[in-house]
Amino acid sequence: MMVVVSTLLADPTGFSEPAPSPLLLLGQGRDLASERGVECPGDLPAPSDPDLVDRARAARAALGERAFVLGHHYQRDEVIDFADVTGDSFKLAREAAARPEAEYILFCGVHFMAESADILTSDRQQVVLPDLAAGCSMADMAAIGQVEEAWAVLQDVGIADATIPVTYMNSSAAIKAFTGRHGGTVCTSSNAEVALRWAFEQVGGVDGTGKVLFLPDQHLGRNTAVLELGMSLDECVVFDPRKPNGGLTDQELRDARMILWRGHCSVHGRFSAQNVTDIRAAVPDVTVMVHPECRHEVVTSADLVGSTEYIIKQLDAAEPGSSWAIGTELNLVRRLAKAHPDKHVHYLDSTVCFCSTMNRIDLPHLVWAMESLVEGRVVNRIVVDDDDAHWARVALDQMLALPGI
Numbered sequence: 001m002m003v004v005v006s007t008l009l010a011d012p013t014g015f016s017e018p019a020p021s022p023l024l025l026l027g028q029g030r031d032l033a034s035e036r037g038v039e040c041p042g043d044l045p046a047p048s049d050p051d052l053v054d055r056a057r058a059a060r061a062a063l064g065e066r067a068f069v070l071g072h073h074y075q076r077d078e079v080i081d082f083a084d085v086t087g088d089s090f091k092l093a094r095e096a097a098a099r100p101e102a103e104y105i106l107f108c109g110v111h112f113m114a115e116s117a118d119i120l121t122s123d124r125q126q127v128v129l130p131d132l133a134a135g136c137s138m139a140d141m142a143a144i145g146q147v148e149e150a151w152a153v154l155q156d157v158g159i160a161d162a163t164i165p166v167t168y169m170n171s172s173a174a175i176k177a178f179t180g181r182h183g184g185t186v187c188t189s190s191n192a193e194v195a196l197r198w199a200f201e202q203v204g205g206v207d208g209t210g211k212v213l214f215l216p217d218q219h220l221g222r223n224t225a226v227l228e229l230g231m232s233l234d235e236c237v238v239f240d241p242r243k244p245n246g247g248l249t250d251q252e253l254r255d256a257r258m259i260l261w262r263g264h265c266s267v268h269g270r271f272s273a274q275n276v277t278d279i280r281a282a283v284p285d286v287t288v289m290v291h292p293e294c295r296h297e298v299v300t301s302a303d304l305v306g307s308t309e310y311i312i313k314q315l316d317a318a319e320p321g322s323s324w325a326i327g328t329e330l331n332l333v334r335r336l337a338k339a340h341p342d343k344h345v346h347y348l349d350s351t352v353c354f355c356s357t358m359n360r361i362d363l364p365h366l367v368w369a370m371e372s373l374v375e376g377r378v379v380n381r382i383v384v385d386d387d388d389a390h391w392a393r394v395a396l397d398q399m400l401a402l403p404g405i
């Protein structure tokens with residue numbers, strides 16, 4: 001049974017049809033139209049099963065080269081131990097595409113990542129997400145119906161022709177497809193600057209009057225536009241899909257260069273500038289390094305900002321004895337601290353939790369998914385419909401064609 005709580009109740013204007021927030025009872029039903037869903041038919045091993053690791057090893061060995069296990073940097077150690085490769089979302093999708101011999105791609109990440117893997121792999125490869133509840137709150141903040149309504153607003157205001165959509169990798173296949181249909185591109189946290197420069201070139205250049213509709217992470221969009229492209233904060237506006245006209249006047253939309261979707265990461269969005277002040281006071285000579293999904297004031301207070309791959313490389317190259325405070329997902333920071341015992345690695349805010357949806361993928365779900373495959377049952381397969389897959393691929397290919405990618 002699925003209980004749906006519509007956020008429209010909180011919107012007295014009734015202007016838009018926001019995505020329902022499905023509250024799914026564990027193990028009962030799923031909603032593939034959103035990033036969320038829970039289904040685990042059959043026997044899920046108990047986390048306390050003392051044979052769990054042996055079962056995982058046996059199932060992995062039985063699958064051999066027919067399976068390829070991808071582990072996102074934010075996954076738990078117990079899952080990472082079984083990953084054939086680790087990386088960020090885009091690296092993992094490319095790794096999957098580079099393994100045509102693998103019949104099954106076990107994606108230990110979240111739903112939008114598994115969708116991208118399905119889009120980039122061949123039809124004979126099947127992508128499995130061990131727990132369908134592993135969604136992404138940021139991706140959920142931009143539903144395709146909302147984005148289409150927003151585009152209609154831009155058309156009504158007369159600025160759609162001068163606007164290019166750019167979506168962060170952390171978005172559903174439907175949003176990537178929307179971007180492809182409207183001549184835009186996908187970006188990652190590593191290539192957001194290049195992607196934005198390209199997008200502005202399509203509508204008259206960074207110094208012109210054209211606009212970018214940036215989905216769904218307002219912070220990555222703002223940080224890149226202001227810190228990399230030299231725009232002012234005033235040139236960035238936030239489009240709130242729950243408000244008429246996005247909560248903006250026609251003139252504000254016409255004057256804006258960056259129209260930022262009102263979305264954010266529920267993990268990175270929790271770090272504050274006060275955290276940076278506090279850690280500097282507590283740890284002498286600390287270098288503060290954060291992810292660009294953090295809020296603007298956090299990024300501007302930090303010493304270094306970059307993607308997960310960038311953060312890993314900086315730590316690898318750091319001097320022994322140096323002190324670091326890192327603002328990104330806790331599983332990754334804990335692993336980095338363990339991998340660098342000769343450096344002092346601190347978490348930027350000890351009250352910020354793991355990414356709860358990433359953590360849905362645990363060893364019991366991975367064992368269940370692998371044992372099911374060994375028995376010939378493909379569970380939790382992620383399939384993107386042909387039309388969305390085509391247009392999302394157009395947007396992804398556009399990203400791959402960007403200079404320096």
Ligand code: SF4
Binds near residue numbers: 170
């Ligand atoms: S860390 Fe943030 S952006 Fe990444 S999957 Fe979790 S909620 Fe989504």
